[in-house]
Amino acid sequence: MEMAERAPVSGAGAAVEPAGGASRPGGAAKRPGTRGRATASMADVARLAGVSSQTVSRVSNGYAGVNEETRRQVLAAMKELGYRPNSAARALKRGEFRTIGVITFTLSTTGNVRTLEAIATSAAAEGYAVTLLPVAVPTQDEVRGAFSRLEELAVDAVIVIMEVHLLDAATVILPPHVQVVVVDSDAGDRYTVVDTDQAGGTRTAVQHLLGLGHRTVWHLGGPEDSFAAQRRADAWREALVEAGRTPPPLVRGDWSAESGYHAGLELAAREDCTAVFAANDQMALGLLRALHERGRRVPEDVSVIGFDDIPEAGSFLPPLTTLHQDFAEVGRLCVQAVLRKMRRNDPEHGTTLVPTRLVHRESTAPPPEAR
Amino acid sequence: MEMAERAPVSGAGAAVEPAGGASRPGGAAKRPGTRGRATASMADVARLAGVSSQTVSRVSNGYAGVNEETRRQVLAAMKELGYRPNSAARALKRGEFRTIGVITFTLSTTGNVRTLEAIATSAAAEGYAVTLLPVAVPTQDEVRGAFSRLEELAVDAVIVIMEVHLLDAATVILPPHVQVVVVDSDAGDRYTVVDTDQAGGTRTAVQHLLGLGHRTVWHLGGPEDSFAAQRRADAWREALVEAGRTPPPLVRGDWSAESGYHAGLELAAREDCTAVFAANDQMALGLLRALHERGRRVPEDVSVIGFDDIPEAGSFLPPLTTLHQDFAEVGRLCVQAVLRKMRRNDPEHGTTLVPTRLVHRESTAPPPEAR
DNA sequence: GTGGCTGATGTTTGCGTAAACATCGTGGCG
DNA sequence: CGCCACGATGTTTACGCAAACATCAGCCAC
Known part of the structure; x- marks a missing residue:
């Protein structure tokens, strides 16, 4: 921080030549392709400041027992040399x-991206x-490959934003010292999980539509191999049964519009379909188009409710009533959880559910027969 | 790779106790919170295999001059101990x-995300x-902070997916040995740039609409502080002038639907607006809604063309004609460029433009008066 | 047969940092 | 007055790995 305003690019490390060249046998031009200008080390700073490298370390790490005058000198030397701690050595x-x-x-789903963004932000804080580590194709080998790399990689903990069953085969090679938190799954018994309350949100959706007077609610579900989709479908069915309605047949999509x-x-x-709960907003978008093309008005003839509340949802035709997922919160809690587990070396698994919120726009209304 | 199928979690490092405990004074329980079970080091493997640690290193790095028998023994020892190279030491x-x-x-724009995804994939390859390193709020201090962290961070090179003028103030603290490639800007004179050919794409859009018979083309532009938006607006104006038309006033949005x-x-x-070029698909979506609400039919009364080709664009009402950006290619080229610069320590700046592709769907047609 | 060469392996060393331990004044207190 | 505690700083060492160099056996050529 203190050296934030040092000289521009070419002027870095101007005054004092960091040790290297002749004195160091093998290690002069470290960074490959760096014209021999090694970055300054603690030893260089120590030499310039006239102290031992240990004192530089103490200043660098903010230890208390350093004389104010000495500290100033060290900071000055750091600034002059453009010193940055070497994170590899530190690690x-x-x-x-x-x-x-x-x-x-x-990263093609809003949820994953928003969660990732929140994770990055929270982690930075x-x-x-x-x-x-993106896994392009979800074969088990791919997943395994990714984890293999992660282990050799410099990570202290892992957050998985992925359907957990894709992970199962890879589990065995997770090194025992790396804590894992999983998003987007219901594997709470084997992993620590942070996720949106899929079931709760679904129930809200169904109850909202029933409350408007619809006899039953159709469901446009996600792909079979997705637990999240499965979960929403199950909850939809249960909510209907609880309310004494007969669940109509499930219609499946693959998340895409x-x-x-x-x-x-x-x-x-x-004709008997007057209310549809779509498992995500993208599919709801496609649904709106299909209904429009077939002359079924939304919400007059058919009510549609989505899930996610993507930024564009308010601009659909008509603006989409949907369940807002708080991805930022999910990401934040992931980081919290994984760090807590790490620090306490906690082997316990827990599940944290983040509630959804119904965003009422213009795609839902009472059914035709109720008017 | 060879140790991918080693014993599950708790069985790791079963047979031989990695050195530690009594023999190492300070460094037994390295990973904080790891109950003393240190991960195996090269020395541990060497001991078990009955060779020197250098030989382990050679096997680990795939050097040729190792006897086949010895190699097998070392690999077996690695597997038994669950050895993983320590990337910090390696680095x-x-x-x-x-x-x-x-x-x-x-990460809230499709372009950034897709580019990031492609970068991650290419980099992994x-x-x-x-x-x-996301920067939540684009104040200069934030940017500076991010870069500060990046320097202490373990990176060999940096790719910036960001309007370059936000970067200017931060530039000074870029350490001289880190190569930078920038996306989404026209700062080719100061940075190496990889970007979509904004101008070319815009020209294509304008020419497409003029070719259909529209007198002129309106532009729904992005925010003033965005270079990408600026560029598209400039190119739009130029293309019209080149074709001898008068550019109508620019209408601005902020990228959102x-x-x-x-x-x-x-x-x-x-009434005189029959063709609109929107600077991105999201805004085009909002535009479609507005036109629909006001009873202006698309494409019969007004033609609309977007930019980006987000996955949902084909499901808009009507399906949106738009310019496809090849973000995957941009990301791939970014990685190529930055690695090449790194390896050759190339201080030269170059600009690589990735062409767009017109995706013709149903939102454009000849103007009413041409029929 | 002996010198040199090649291939396989071992030994030494140092990367930059920070913990542990050592040193060295200074000042307080018995 | 001398001893010790304490604060400030220096010295040593090890983290895990991999270059550089050293060693050593076997083998070929002259």
Whole structure:
């Protein structure tokens, strides 16, 4: 921090030549491709300040027992040389990297991205960096590969934003000292989990529509291999049964707007379908298009409710009533949880659910027959 | 890789106690909170395999000159102890971290996210990890803070996904040995830049609409402080002037669908507006809603073209004609460029533009008067 | 046969940092 | 007055790894 305003690029390390060149046999030009200008080390700073390197270390780490005058000199020397602690050496010495690894299957869903962003922000606030490990194709080998790399990588803990069953085969190679927190799954018995309250949100959605007078609620679900989708579908069914209604057949999409459109064409053909709960906003978007094309008005003929509350949801035609997921909170809690586990070396698993919030816009209304 | 299928969690390091405990004075329980079970080091493996630690190193790094029999023994010992190279020590010794830092202002735009994803994937393919540094609020202090951290952080190079003018004040503290590549800017004279060909794409959009017979093309631009927006606006104006048309007044949004809606209400009121080029798809979405609400049909009365080709664009009402940005390619080229610069220690700046592609859907048509 | 060469392996050393321990004044107190 | 506690600083050492150099056996050529 203190050296934030040192000289611009080429002027760095101007006055004193950091040790190197002749004196160090092998290690002069460290950074590959750095024209021999090694970065200043603690020893260089110590020499310039006329103290021992240990004193530099003490200043660098903010220890109390350093004379004010000495401290000033050291800081001055640091500034002059543009000294930056070498994090590799630090990590080696301390045995921790101050880095959290995030493994994720894809960044193409809003949820994953927003969660990741929140994780990065929270981690930064705690002095941790975030290393990203995306897994392009979700074969088990891929996942395993990613984790293999993560282990050799400099991470103290791992947050997984991914359907947990993709992780199962990889579990065995998690090194015992790395704590893991998982998002987006219901594997609370085997992992520490932080997630949106899928079931609660779904119940809210269903009850909202029933409350408007709809006889039952159709569900445009996510793909079969997604636990989150499964969970929402289960909760939808339960909520209907609890209310004494008969759940209509489940219609599936794959989270994409396109798949929502296709499913929507089916639903539009059913006269008895007056209310649809879509498992995410993208599919709801496609659904809206299909209903529009088939002349079914929303919300007059059919009510639609989404899940996620993506930023665009308020601009759909009509603006979409949906369940807001607080991804920022999920990300924040992930970091909290993983750091707590790390610090306490806590092997216990816990599940933290973040509630959703119903955002009432213009895509839901009482059914035609109730008017 | 060889140790991918070693024993599950608790069985790690079963047979041989890695050195530690009594023999090492200070360094027994390294990882904080690890109940004293230190991870195995090269020395431990060497002891078990009955070779020197250097031979272990050679096996670990795949050097040729190791006897096949010896190699097998070492690999077996590694497996038994669950040995993983310590990346901190490796980084310290080698003087590089095999990590690229990505600094970005926000992950709420599709472009940034997709670019980031491509960067992470490409970097992984090159054996590099990606460390993420989001800057929540774009004040200069924030940016500076992020870079400060990056320097102490373990990165060999930096990719910036951010309007470059936000970076200017921070530049001075970039350490001289870190190569930088910037996305999303036109600062080719000061940085190496990889970006979508904004101007080319814009020209394509304008020409497409003029080609359909529209007298002129309106522009729903991005915020004033965005270079990308500025660039698209400039190119739009130029393309019109080149074609001998008079550019109508510029209407601005802030990239959001909401802002597109508000701007759209204005545009909908102008009878002479028959074609709009929106600077991104989100704003186009809002624009579509506004036009719909005001009874202006798309594309019969007004043609709309977007920019980005977000996944949802094909599900808009109507499906949006837009310019596809190849973010994956941008990300890939970023990694290529920054690694090349690193390896050659290349101080030269270059600009790489990735072309766009017109995706023709249903939101554009000839103007009413041409029919 | 002996010198040199090659391939396989061991030994030494140092990367930059920070804990542990050592030293060295100074001042307070018995 | 001398001893000791204490604050400030210096010295040693080890973190884990991998270059550089050293060693050593076997083998070929002259």
